[in-house]
Amino acid sequence: MATPRQRNAGQGQRRARGPQDIMSVLARAVREVEAGAQTGRVSPTLRTKFQAVALLAREERSRVRGDATISESQRAELLKRLDGIGTILARTAASDTSLMSLLGENAVISDGAKELKRKMMSATGAELEEEPEVVAEPTPTSRAAERQVVPKSVITRQLANPFVVPDFSAAESQKVQARRLGTWELLQPLLNAFERAAGGASACMDLPDPYVDSNYVPAGLELMRHQSQLVDAASDGHRTFLLADEPGLGKTAQALLAAQAAKAYPLLVVVPNVVKTNWAREAETWTPRHKATVIHGDGDNIDGFADIVIVNYEVLDRHVGWLGDLGFRGMVLDEAHFIKNKSSQRSQHVLELSDRIRSRTARPLLMALTGTPLINDIDDFLAIWEYLGWIDSKKPRAELMHALEETGLTPVDPGFYPAARNAVIDLGIVRRRKIDVAADIPARRIADIPVELDDEAGRSIKEAERQLAKRMVARYESALATRKEGITVEGIDHELVRRVATWEREDSSSKTDENVFSMMRRIGQAKAGLAADYTAQLAHSVGKVVFFAKHIDVMDTAEATFDKRGIKYISIRGNQGTTARQKAIDAFTNDPDVAIAVCSLTAAGVGLNLQAASNVVLAELSWTDAEQTQAIDRVHRIGQAEPVTAWRIIASQTLDPKIAELIDSKAGLAARALDGSDEELSDSTDLQLEALVALLTEALSA
Structure with missing residues (x-):
């Protein structure tokens, strides 16, 4: 009678190791990590082993979830064992919080961790492919690593579920399929479209007639028509907004209720320092069922399990690491014109966070709030568009590129500019003036x-x-x-x-x-x-x-x-x-x-x-x-x-x-x-x- 190893080998070359083998290797290695951490300060060798175990366990979890050859009972048992390994890693990290940075999706993987991971896989009989050499570029997070902190309550949240599997289902749709416009420089023509091709039309996407579900609005409160329209657009599935209503038209309430309608929790809100407390009050008023927490300084007193995390630009550099790994499904940027200078540290951190959220979450809610999106120059648009995922640093992303291709025009055609302006607006620019929507003001x-x-x-x-x-x-x-x-x-x-x-x-x-x-x-x-x-x-x-x-x-x-x-x-x-x-x-x-x-x-x-x-x-x-x-x-x-x-x-x-x-x-x-x-x-x-x-x-x- 064939052994389990022989049966697996007979199923072709899809995978040369058995799941029980890799579990044994992981279990032994994680116990060694745990025992080493209990003896005192975590050594560089132990850090390497910690990261290698975390990487291999994460890969194995993804494999088990997608393996159609095993039964549901086998899958449940394997996932349970992997949860046990994850809990040990998280418990170890709690004793030395510097280890938490090694669990992040964007953590720098050391050469030692890569080599140890390969040795552990080799011990299971796996056939290994040659890994290409990758030269990592420094990021704002890595440069500021010494300043970064991880609040204890966040560690507690991560202990509860240390391996949150990202949703990469939208990754393919973000590939740019440029045809006619593939060789054109398009960012400057897009800016020119807003500077000279308005044609008397305001910059506002088509919004639905108001029908806000009464469950969205707390008893005793009422939305104005223009506010309801945006919330309804989010409820209908729209997920990116440059909300540029004139100041005083209630953008904070619109953003909070849009997040509730889109079920975009946990929600990250980045604001100027002077309005942190006001945002917490507004959240308590408009979305009382969703706890909000405000980060002050190192965040020692925050609630790690809150649905809404509010942080100001000035301390973002201390928290950008764990914020990028928490699994946010939405992000709101208040006074978004603060990031107009893309070379500033706060702008780089904001753009990094939005990029990480988009990479981990299919169709997250991203909102940029500003009553004055253009301070000095039409170029101020660029950083906001990049934050929203409409463009990258050099060209339009997939959705906008597709819309531009569909016009059948190029920047040499006069009709390109109004069409391009409309294409950007349709991605989610919402601009209402007081004189138009708030006659009672x-x-x-x-x-x-x-x-x-x-x-x-x-x-x-x-x-x-x-x-x-x-x-x-x-x-x-x-x-x-x-x-x-x-x-x-x-x-x-x-x-x-x-x-x-x-x-x-x-x-x-x-x-x-x-x-x-x-x-x-x-x-x-x-x-x-x-x-x-x-x-x-x-x-x-x-x-x-x-x-x-x-x-x-x-x-x-x-x-x-x-x-x-x-x-x-x-x-x-x-x-x-x-x-x-x-x-x-x-x-x-x-x-x-x-x-x-x-x-x-x-x-x-x-x-x-x-x-x-x-x-x-x-x-x-x-x-x-x-x-x-x-x-x-x-x-x-x-x-x-x-x-x-x-x-x-x-x-x-x-x-x-x-x-x-x-x-x-x-x-x-x-x-x-x-x-x-x-x-x-x-x-x-x-x-x-x-x-x-x-x-x-x-x-x-x-």
Whole structure:
């Protein structure tokens, strides 16, 4: 009678080892690992054996699950034994948490672990193939490995199921099948499609008529129509969204309910630090059946079994390792324009996490939330599109490439651009404006309040501006004098003006002379008292007011003014903890005696709800329209019952009016790309350069 080994050998060359043999090898090796770890510090040799056992056990689990030649009872028994091996490995890792990094799907496999794994397989009689040599490139995770942590509660979760098998069923569909467009560079034409091919149409995918299941919305709460549409799209199976609704239209609630509709748990939410607490509150409000946990610092107090994990960009580098291995089925990126600089560490970590989630989960829910997706340039789209999986660093991915191929057009055809724009929008761009979808939200307006700086500080600023203009005029005239013969330009040579302004900007960092940034800061300091006086008068006549400034000394001046007048205020600054910040916001919202919120544009300009006020004072100008808009929309949002007015304090006869004009001109960028506006964009998106150009042009015209 044939032995089990002989019977297996008679089934062909599909597999030359028997499952019992590999189980024996694994069981012996894992006991050696466990015993070695109990003797003290884990040695490099033991780490190698730990990783080799983990890799082989994972491969064996996949083989057993897919082996059609064994019975269900045999499969159950083998999986049970593999679970036992996994539990021993996880228990060992709990005694030395550095071992957890060896269990990750993206863990670097050492040469020693590869060789030991081959020896263990050889001991079972397996026929081994030659392994190709792979040169691994450093990743953001590996470079920052020394900073990374694994919270204890996460280890507990991993102990409960140490080998979560990834779902690679969607991998084949992600292969790009480029035909006609295979040799074309397509990313720049796609950007151009948004910059110039709007044709008056807003950038919003087709959304279903609202039919939100009442089970999605907690009792006592109600969604607006535009919010219901997005949740229903997720319920219908759509899985990627660039949710670019104007600030104040309830993107947080839409994202949380979309995750619930898509059953995208566990859900990872990456947010700015200032809104972590608010996201946890919103999750408790809108999805109370799904526990949310917030990562602070090393994450010592998080709930490893929570459905929603909230982490801020600033500590992402410490947690990117275990976050990538947890098995998230969805990811939400709040204020997604934070990743526009792809070379930054936080952008690289975000892109790595989304890539790992897509590689492990079939059709995960990926959402990018931002009311201001374009800060300075149309190129700001690229990082967000890559996060969503629509493109990689060089070309469109499969779904978008297929849609572009289906147009039958190439970038030389004029019709390509509107068709390409629609193809990207259909992947999940959702953009709604308040004026279109929230008629019950009152109007918003920006009013400029000119002030005169007639003190010594004001005179000093005006003199510094004159010296800067004089310096550039001299440089311009010198360039004209040395110009080659035969080049003649009537009037002001605007091309040379721009070159001179560029030289001035580039040289300013190495000079002690005044530059645009330093003068704008001095202007902010000089008008701080005037802005505070106006805010105090406004609070006396209309009620609560939000005061925004860029610099701490301007906030200090304002608060000193309010103290002298006996006006009660709260302060929101970047150095506050989340608890103190939320306490201040609650006081401003609920205490009728708190008249003013003094806020940092950086710390309070995103994510916060300050709609208890309907008046905003902008004591200093920002360098982008997006930053200004975000600040105003802390007040102008769903739930606001009064018309909102933002009062910009403008120092007359200084650079202030020029900067305000330039900021307003840049407001057309998002309008043109997303809202279908025909408004022309300025030639440059660098406000500092444009301010220098304006200053020099004015001086030459005088």
